[in-house]
Amino acid sequence: MTAANSPALGVPHLFFHADYDISFYGLEKLHPFDSKKYGKVWRALRGAALHHGSVDRPVTEAELLLVHTEAYLEELRALPYLARALELPFLRSLPRRLLGVATIDRIEAAVLQPMRLAVRGTYLAAQRSLQTEGWAINLGGGYHHANRHRGHGFCLYADVAIAIEKLRRDGALGSADRVLLIDLDAHQGDGLQHVYRDDPRIVFLDFFNAQIFPRDSIARERIDYAVPLPMACKGAPYLAQLDECLELVLREPSIALVFYIAGTDVFREDPLGGLGLSRADIIERDARTVRAVRRRGLPLVYLLGGGYTYESSGIIAASLRRLLRSEGD
Numbered sequence: 001m002t003a004a005n006s007p008a009l010g011v012p013h014l015f016f017h018a019d020y021d022i023s024f025y026g027l028e029k030l031h032p033f034d035s036k037k038y039g040k041v042w043r044a045l046r047g048a049a050l051h052h053g054s055v056d057r058p059v060t061e062a063e064l065l066l067v068h069t070e071a072y073l074e075e076l077r078a079l080p081y082l083a084r085a086l087e088l089p090f091l092r093s094l095p096r097r098l099l100g101v102a103t104i105d106r107i108e109a110a111v112l113q114p115m116r117l118a119v120r121g122t123y124l125a126a127q128r129s130l131q132t133e134g135w136a137i138n139l140g141g142g143y144h145h146a147n148r149h150r151g152h153g154f155c156l157y158a159d160v161a162i163a164i165e166k167l168r169r170d171g172a173l174g175s176a177d178r179v180l181l182i183d184l185d186a187h188q189g190d191g192l193q194h195v196y197r198d199d200p201r202i203v204f205l206d207f208f209n210a211q212i213f214p215r216d217s218i219a220r221e222r223i224d225y226a227v228p229l230p231m232a233c234k235g236a237p238y239l240a241q242l243d244e245c246l247e248l249v250l251r252e253p254s255i256a257l258v259f260y261i262a263g264t265d266v267f268r269e270d271p272l273g274g275l276g277l278s279r280a281d282i283i284e285r286d287a288r289t290v291r292a293v294r295r296r297g298l299p300l301v302y303l304l305g306g307g308y309t310y311e312s313s314g315i316i317a318a319s320l321r322r323l324l325r326s327e328g329d
């Protein structure tokens, strides 16, 4: 299909809640993660051509149980477990007088609640993209390391799987419908690969730095289109492989919905990703991916995934602004 007769991307719905940002007594500054990036992107998109969707509430316990085990949700109420999963070792050694007696309740409000709102946002974005046969953005989510009974790598809840299971239960996804997960975060999406180990209705395309966390060879067997990348991989070879893979994966039959985890930890300055993409490369990556999916008329959900520099929010906003400008393409 040529650019002249390709359909427009369409105006997306954007889901965000002011409480997506995480703050924890200022201690979040000790962590590489910019826990305020969600709000920064939202502010940078003011005035852009978007439909604003509202995130009405956090995901409920019953919704979490569509994917997670009760035992795991109970484990999340233990401080050492949370500290490990979120890679916040200082949580374990905080003096009690700083936190007071209701420690776990405070952590729940400060850390778990924002994530539960973002999980709800992923579901709402998916539901809306199906309803409109368009695309929707959740300014959060993409917690691809969480599986049914384990959280790690800053990921506690498997938002994509929770959205899929809820859509299946609601009948918005039929029993034969397949879902494509395009995971371009720098890390391998091990959690979701475990959740859907025995479900071929989920198709995985995963570009990841093979030298870094989580290096999960069992989960890797589940990836339909695995693209392990070398350390410091540059934009040109990355984008060339992306074009080839998108062409192939979008020929898969019966795809009803596409999730795109647009992690910005592929940025060359990122302390965790270990890849070599420039800001312009990332913007180009997002444009090629979104356009390729929308050219085929497939509903698309755009999720932020990881990104651990203070430049992440600016890159995400610039990328989305370019996509919104090209809405009339």
Ligand SMILES: [Zn+2]
Pocket: 185, 186, 187, 263, 265, 305, 306, 307
């Ligand atoms: Zn990542």
